[in-house]
Amino acid sequence: MSEEPPYVVSPTADSSSTARPATFIFLHGYGDDAEGLPLGLAQQFQFNNKMQYLKWVLPNAPHNHEAMARAWYVPKALPNAVKPRVPGHEGEEDAPDDEVGIMQSVDMLDQLVEQEIKNGTPSERIVVGGFSQGCAVSLVWGLTGRLKHQVAGVLCLSGYMPLQTRIQQLRNERGIKDDDKDPKRWFYVHGTMDMLVPTRLFVQGKDELAKWVDKENIEEHLYQGMGHSTNSAELRDMLAFFEKVIPE
Template identity: 80%
Template sequence: MTEKPPYIVSPTADASSTARPATLIFLHGYGDDADGLPLGLAQQFQFYNKMQYLKWVLPYAPHNQEAMTRAWYVPKALPNAAKPRVPGEADDETAPDDEAGIMKSVDTLDQLVEQEIKNGTPPERILVGGFSQGCAVSLVWGLTGRLRNKVAGVVSLSGYLPLRDRIAELRKQREVGSDEKEAKQWFFVHGTMDMLVPMKLFVQANQDLAEWVDKENIDGHVYQGMGHSTNSAELRDMLAFFEKVIPA
């Protein structure tokens, strides 16, 4: 688990509500915090009285000493990304992904899912996801996590798939069913003006996912003009996804 307990946003539904409980475990991006963009998302849904039965579990990444910020893994330079170099980031785009860090974060997600199940939330009422680097971890977890096929789906915003050439081997090593097609639902979206995670990485990730996931199980959207952020159209589509996979 991370060294700081997750930020919990409790459901707003009152005791008389007939809606069944559900949980979204959502990872923040590189250099952010649980009480940054993830909390902002939760607050927007609650402000408009949407998904009132949803519990938001917002974990904090460990503090990375080299990068001097919170990170789920040590990042590397991304191709054509219009951003300054950040501390702790590998300069070479061809450098290997931080497999140890990524898979440690994957294990953290498994622990968080297990804890929610112990807390009484049915696994088929749990979603796992993230934004940016959190999105990247959620995608890898969705393909290699121990409990990945227990949950309702994966919610992945503005990220990419690291370890893409290692997924098949990791599935074998972790004995998660290397040949199984993923049965859960995926929400995977991106903005056309994302200068931090180039669109071509989103396209590549979709191609890679197709090896493991039936296309009809991927709810994918591209938002014209959206940068490395969120917008109202994305939140609308996200709400529709929630209502489909974890209905009241």
């Protein structure tokens, strides 16, 4: 985890509010930081007086010397995408995923969830999620994380599922039984005009997720015309998901 503490956006609810505390731990994308898209989303919600009881925990990825950017792991080139220009990694579409980096980030998420529980937020009032590379880490954490079964939900924006051929083995190594009760809900969404993460990778990730999660627990949306970004329809659906899994 980065040596920098997470950027925290406190709830705006006043002291007379009867709403129970809740926390959203949200990972930024490759090359971004906590004060980029994550902070922008938090500010949009608060400006519009939505989810006023929600605490936003926005960690910063460490600066990855190999990727020469903030990154939760070293990205590889994705087929049919505008690829991140990582020196020495151009064109490596068949290269293995950076399992070490991804699983270090998975462990970091467990630490953040654990800290929020220690701070007094009930685990069933915590949502974990991310955008792009942060989405990818969140997907893997939601299937292999130590505390994955305790949270309310996982929210995944504009990303893909890495380590698809390794998920079963990782679950075995971490003592996760396939019949373990896992009550959390999933929100996994994408844009049809995403030039960085092709739609077919979103579909592959959704199909992979359905191997481990009951389909009725997966809310999916594919937004027409949306690129590698967010839009008003996505934010509306994101709000509805929050209100469902961590209601006031």
